Amino acid sequence: MNSQKIPLLLRIRPLITIFIVVIILIWFLTPLVLITLSAFASSDDYYQFEKVIPTHFTLHHFESLFFGLEAWKAIINSLSVAGITMLLSFLIGLPAGYALSRYVFPGKNFLKLLCMVTKMFPLMVLAVPLLIIFMRIGISDSTWGTSLAHTAMVLPIIILIFSSILSGVSVEYEEAAMIFGLSRIQAFFHITIPLVLPGLAASAIFAFNISWNEVFVATILTLTNRTLPAHILKTAMASPDYIKFAAGFIMAVPAMVFIFFVRKHLVTMWGISLK
Amino acid sequence: MVKVRIEGLKKYFDKVKAVNDINLEIIPGEFVVLLGPSGCGKTTLLRCISGLEIVTAGKVFFDDDNITYLSPKDRNISMVFQNYAVWPHMTVRSNIAFPLRIKKHSQSKIQEKVAWAASLLGIDNLLDRYPTQLSGGQRQRVAVARSIVMEPKVLLMDEPLSNLDALLRVRMRAEIKKLQEKLKVTTLYVTHDQVEAMTMGDRIAVLEQGVVQQFGSSNEIYHNPVNTFVAGFIGSPQMNFIEVEIVNKNDKLYLTTKGLEILLLDIFKERVSRLSDKRKYILGIRPEHIYVASNKPVEKVASIRGKVYFAELLRSDTVIHLEQKFGLLGIKAPGDLKVEEGKELEALIDLSKIHLFEKDSHKAIF
Ligand SMILES: Nc1ncnc2c1ncn2[C@@H]1O[C@H](COP(=O)(O)OP(=O)(O)OP(=O)(O)O)[C@@H](O)[C@H]1O
Ligand SMILES: [Mg+2]
Numbered sequence: 001m002n003s004q005k006i007p008l009l010l011r012i013r014p015l016i017t018i019f020i021v022v023i024i025l026i027w028f029l030t031p032l033v034l035i036t037l038s039a040f041a042s043s044d045d046y047y048q049f050e051k052v053i054p055t056h057f058t059l060h061h062f063e064s065l066f067f068g069l070e071a072w073k074a075i076i077n078s079l080s081v082a083g084i085t086m087l088l089s090f091l092i093g094l095p096a097g098y099a100l101s102r103y104v105f106p107g108k109n110f111l112k113l114l115c116m117v118t119k120m121f122p123l124m125v126l127a128v129p130l131l132i133i134f135m136r137i138g139i140s141d142s143t144w145g146t147s148l149a150h151t152a153m154v155l156p157i158i159i160l161i162f163s164s165i166l167s168g169v170s171v172e173y174e175e176a177a178m179i180f181g182l183s184r185i186q187a188f189f190h191i192t193i194p195l196v197l198p199g200l201a202a203s204a205i206f207a208f209n210i211s212w213n214e215v216f217v218a219t220i221l222t223l224t225n226r227t228l229p230a231h232i233l234k235t236a237m238a239s240p241d242y243i244k245f246a247a248g249f250i251m252a253v254p255a256m257v258f259i260f261f262v263r264k265h266l267v268t269m270w271g272i273s274l275k
Numbered sequence: 276m277v278k279v280r281i282e283g284l285k286k287y288f289d290k291v292k293a294v295n296d297i298n299l300e301i302i303p304g305e306f307v308v309l310l311g312p313s314g315c316g317k318t319t320l321l322r323c324i325s326g327l328e329i330v331t332a333g334k335v336f337f338d339d340d341n342i343t344y345l346s347p348k349d350r351n352i353s354m355v356f357q358n359y360a361v362w363p364h365m366t367v368r369s370n371i372a373f374p375l376r377i378k379k380h381s382q383s384k385i386q387e388k389v390a391w392a393a394s395l396l397g398i399d400n401l402l403d404r405y406p407t408q409l410s411g412g413q414r415q416r417v418a419v420a421r422s423i424v425m426e427p428k429v430l431l432m433d434e435p436l437s438n439l440d441a442l443l444r445v446r447m448r449a450e451i452k453k454l455q456e457k458l459k460v461t462t463l464y465v466t467h468d469q470v471e472a473m474t475m476g477d478r479i480a481v482l483e484q485g486v487v488q489q490f491g492s493s494n495e496i497y498h499n500p501v502n503t504f505v506a507g508f509i510g511s512p513q514m515n516f517i518e519v520e521i522v523n524k525n526d527k528l529y530l531t532t533k534g535l536e537i538l539l540l541d542i543f544k545e546r547v548s549r550l551s552d553k554r555k556y557i558l559g560i561r562p563e564h565i566y567v568a569s570n571k572p573v574e575k576v577a578s579i580r581g582k583v584y585f586a587e588l589l590r591s592d593t594v595i596h597l598e599q600k601f602g603l604l605g606i607k608a609p610g611d612l613k614v615e616e617g618k619e620l621e622a623l624i625d626l627s628k629i630h631l632f633e634k635d636s637h638k639a640i641f
Contacts, residue, residue: 175327
């Protein structure tokens with residue numbers, strides 16, 4: 001038997017991969033860990049700079065943030081705005097994306113271009129006229145108003161994403177379903193939707209996060225019914241640092257929880273990946 | 276069993292005339308093969324019948340019902356797609372069960388039917404796999420299984436055996452044919468494989484550029500091709516085409532060209548006597564109707580000599596290309612025949628099996 005040596009490069013390749021992954025994890029997780037630690041640290045520990053890892057923990061900051069600064073209302077606002085934004089962008093985006101992916105019609109490319117063009121205008125230019133319009137029709141300072149504005153922000157991208165996701169599903173899958181007894185709409189829900197679930201989950205995260213993190217439009221359009229970022233910008237920023245960290249923590253957590261739940265759809269299912 | 280009637284069917288994609296005025300009448304329970312080269316409109320015709328494609332003009336009837344604009348789900352058909360279209364997010368079992376589940380059959384009926392179809396196609400051990408875990412040929416068999424569980428009115432199959440290995444293909448050919456005879460379902464079967472067409476079809480429709488060139492039994496299509504396209508497309512190796520003139524010598528008609536003189540037998544005379552001899556004609560001779568002199572089985576022959584330019588030894592038979600003044604002449608000889616390239620050879624053309632076509636219209640005279 002002549003034994004063969006595995007080349008050095010091949011042997012250390014897994015190590016290199018692990019090394020790179022660790023670096024990336026540190027890069028992303030360090031701020032998160034620091035924010036979390038500081039958010040729960042008692043104010044004494046927090047102000048002792050030599051104490052990197054605090055030893056006394058408290059929920060006091062959250063209490064003052066939630067109830068003293070009334071962040072709980074803002075969280076509910078934010079969740080409903082993000083939820084409505086997601087819902088609306090799916091309701092409009094799915095048919096629009098389907099049309100773009102399945103049919104050839106005049107002005108199709110122009111429409112796609114138009115979706116991109118909407119991203120060209122800076123928000124500052126749009127926000128004030130939008131506020132005036134919203135005030136006239138009476139939806140300023142409301143959850144619905146903010147949701148509509150956020151939907152308008154995410155919709156163009158969502159439409160383009162959906163059209164490309166749906167293009168990844170061969171028309172023949174739907175056609176086969178139609179042959180075997182489904183209508184086109186039924187075929188869409190029975191066959192196409194399950195096939196694009198990973199992509200839809202990713203899009204949902206995208207829409208949710210854009211709305212959850214958006215601060216500029218939310219600040220301008222609302223006064224009392226603020227979303228969380230707008231609320232924090234207004235109140236917590238004028239408070240002690242540990243409150244800011246607590247605020248940062250509650251900003252990050254719902255997004256993470258949400259991603260945690262849809263995460264399994266992000267991993268390619270059934271061994272297929274949809275480009 | 277339904278009768279399928281297609282009247283003046285046209286399907287244009289902008290300027291591409293994929294299907295151009297097709298008329299077909301298919302007898303209930305008949306197995307019709309659509310045969311033609313790639314891009315001739317076979318798939319498009321099938322899709323028009325299935326309702327997946329909206330026709331440009333014409334009508335499709337099942338029995339006496341005009342179903343031209345009926346949606347596919349209401350046609351009671353099933354189809355095997357050229358690219359299988361087996362749903363990747365369902366197991367093989369769910370794929371096959373799908374048509375039954377849509378039609379709300381009972382659970383036990385579904386199980387029984389799925390097991391039946393799967394064992395028929397030899398995929399019973401794959402039922403719990405996902406299609407991505409199957410080979411192309413296995414996926415194709417899933418598609419066939421899915422198409423037969425429902426006992427449809429009309430069965431449409433678009434090259435369902437194209438991805439199987441030769442052995443399996445021969446077996447499946449027989450299986451599908453037997454199954455069709457048992458179910459008595461009117462079937463349209465697309466293929467570009469003439470062996471498949473010859474062995475399976477009750478009748479064969481030969482398509483070219485969106486037009487049916489000939490519709491008839493394999494016997495008719497082989498022995499009486501209506502034009503040079505059908506004559507050349509059917510048969511392997513291809514029919515020899517030789518440009519000839521008709522010459523009258525001592526009250527006898529000959530087909531002649533450089534180095535070839537073929538006597539017209541009396542059986543053909545009547546067809547030819549009405550033609551003006553100024554025009555050009557194409558003589559067609561199948562390679563299997565030319566014999567090497569040593570094993571001459573027929574009476575009326577024309578002898579021809581030439582050098583062997585090239586011999587393909589297929590072992591079951593030998594295809595000889597004989598050098599002639601007018602070009603190469605293909606001959607199909609027995610496999611045990613000893614031929615040497617470059618050697619002179621005498622061949623005998625069976626005079627009763629020749630074909631004649633008009634050069635301009637490519638139409639057959641006989
Ligand atoms: N959706 C379409 N748009 C434009 N042209 C098309 C479309 N579908 C088919 N064609 C054209 O119509 C013609 C017939 O196509 P079809 O798919 O019916 O051929 P086919 O006989 O099935 O060929 P193959 O044996 O390769 O499957 C081709 O020239 C093709 O390019
Ligand atoms: Mg085809």
